[in-house]
Amino acid sequence: MSSHRSRALxxxxxxxxxxxxxxxxxxxxxxxxxxxxxxxxxxxxTWAEKTGFQIGDQLLFVYPKDKDSVLxxxxxxxxxxNTSSYDKQFxxxxxxxxxxxxxxxxxxxxxxxxxxxxxxLIVMVSAAAAAAKGAPAPSQGSxxxxxxxxxxxxxxxxxxxxxxxxxxxxxxxxxxxxPAGASNSTAAKGTPPGAANGAGLTVAxxxxxxxxxxxxxxxxx
Numbered sequence: 001m002s003s004h005r006s007r008a009l010x011x012x013x014x015x016x017x018x019x020x021x022x023x024x025x026x027x028x029x030x031x032x033x034x035x036x037x038x039x040x041x042x043x044x045x046t047w048a049e050k051t052g053f054q055i056g057d058q059l060l061f062v063y064p065k066d067k068d069s070v071l072x073x074x075x076x077x078x079x080x081x082n083t084s085s086y087d088k089q090f091x092x093x094x095x096x097x098x099x100x101x102x103x104x105x106x107x108x109x110x111x112x113x114x115x116x117x118x119x120x121l122i123v124m125v126s127a128a129a130a131a132a133k134g135a136p137a138p139s140q141g142s143x144x145x146x147x148x149x150x151x152x153x154x155x156x157x158x159x160x161x162x163x164x165x166x167x168x169x170x171x172x173x174x175x176x177x178x179p180a181g182a183s184n185s186t187a188a189k190g191t192p193p194g195a196a197n198g199a200g201l202t203v204a205x206x207x208x209x210x211x212x213x214x215x216x217x218x219x220x221x
Contacts, residue, residue, distance in 0.1 A: 025058040025096070026051065028121065033062040034070065034109075036117045044121040053125045057099045061107075065093030068119075069110030072097075078106040078122070081115035102127035 028034050028044065037043055061070045069091040077085045089110065090097070099105065102125050109119040 023056040023058060024054075025060055026053075027060045027062065029062070034119070035063060035068065036109075036114050036119045043118055048121060048123050053099055053123055055099060055102060055125055055127075057125075059095075059097040059099065059107075059123065061090065061095040061097070063093060065091055067111075068114065070095050070097075071108050071110050073106050073108055075104075075106055078108055078120060081108060081112060081120070083108065083110055083112050083115065099123065099125045101125065 032038070032041075063070070069089060071083060071086040071090075072088040073082070073086045076082075091110065097105075097107075105123045105125070107121040107123070108115040111119075
């Protein structure tokens, strides 16, 4: 049981260290800290626009706690420098604020005059940057596997990898030599075998019968 608890504790500590290692803490105002910007100094929002904030990053506000404070407010209160309405108030002189979600955060000084003198800050946390931060980088030399296109249906000449000629029909047995005097004309397509020869014999029989009838008639008269 104790070994399982120790292992779970080690894993939790490792996860915490990985999360902390990936986070960045930004000192608002730099060496000057949180206060009214000096003449010609860069505004807080100009600095914030050039900084890529991600989920898990932190803001550090350093200020004299007896003379200033930090308020987390709504957009309307930010624009109006309304110090009487806020979501959170910090006045410890060294405030660490966790950026725990994507979207906009609005901060103003707790002193009305300071806020109107531009001691105010908008921080935009990008969800896309957070997703890219957690995405694993491709390893060196890795290759992208692409799915080959589906083969097109084989044509009649390509089926089976080579042209396949249809099976030849069985050879027609050679026609025996027709007797002398038989018709050399070929029977029409679809005519049953032997129909042409039978027609020739029938005509010959009629001719013989006609000749015999003529001879009979001559003898009778």
